[in-house]
Amino acid sequence: GENVEQHPSTLSVQEGDSAVIKCTYSDSASNYFPWYKQELGKGPQLIIDIRSNVGEKKDQRIAVTLNKTAKHFSLHITETQPEDSAVYFCAATAYSSASKIIFGSGTRLSIRP
Amino acid sequence: DADVTQTPRNRITKTGKRIMLECSQTKGHDRMYWYRQDPGLGLRLIYYSFDVKDINKGEISDGYSVSRQAQAKFSLSLESAIPNQTALYFCATSDLAEQFFGPGTRLTVL
Numbered sequence: 001g002e003n004v005e006q007h008p009s010t011l012s013v014q015e016g017d018s019a020v021i022k023c024t025y026s027d028s029a030s031n032y033f034p035w036y037k038q039e040l041g042k043g044p045q046l047i048i049d050i051r052s053n054v055g056e057k058k059d060q061r062i063a064v065t066l067n068k069t070a071k072h073f074s075l076h077i078t079e080t081q082p083e084d085s086a087v088y089f090c091a092a093t094a095y096s097s098a099s100k101i102i103f104g105s106g107t108r109l110s111i112r113p
Numbered sequence: 114d115a116d117v118t119q120t121p122r123n124r125i126t127k128t129g130k131r132i133m134l135e136c137s138q139t140k141g142h143d144r145m146y147w148y149r150q151d152p153g154l155g156l157r158l159i160y161y162s163f164d165v166k167d168i169n170k171g172e173i174s175d176g177y178s179v180s181r182q183a184q185a186k187f188s189l190s191l192e193s194a195i196p197n198q199t200a201l202y203f204c205a206t207s208d209l210a211e212q213f214f215g216p217g218t219r220l221t222v223l
Contacts, residue, residue: 006155009153032210034210034211034212036212036214041216041217042216042217043117043203043205043214043215043216043217044156044203044212044214045214046211046212049210049211089155089156093210095209095210100158100171101158101210101212103155103156103157104155105153105154105155106153106155
């Protein structure tokens, strides 16, 4: 069945450095790839998304890249700050039928002061 | 006020008890979802509903049931709770693709 693999499961970076989280998906019909951030005690919240008609999207310190041929997409956070510490989930779905959005298993990002 | 609310936020119960988790949303979305979160397993879909008359099973529906009482309300029931249903449960709504999550219910089954 459809599957989204996410790596690494945990990531610790020095404040100010960059963090990269990678995901692969299996369903060729997927064309929408959101990233969610989950802070402690809260539900996941969308931080950025990308559709398959573009290869990269940037919003301030975060960016997402997509390689549709290889079925890979990645989240890049630059100039990390303490408030970036959270669990991040990638996901994949077909935008026109959002019934089964498949989530990755999550990455716990810790920012060291 | 929060767009998606869940009650209760925490619940401890015993094996065999019936439990209901409730979700309400003020976003006016037709689509609602119930997910379960376990450490290292991400978010797994239990049930989803595209409108009041539409209910669909997700990947892990066994042992759970749902009721869509109105566009704004979607409840999850565990008819006879078992310890491996101990988890964090999230309700979500969506318009098209972006999902809006509630704060979660932490359920412990002893």
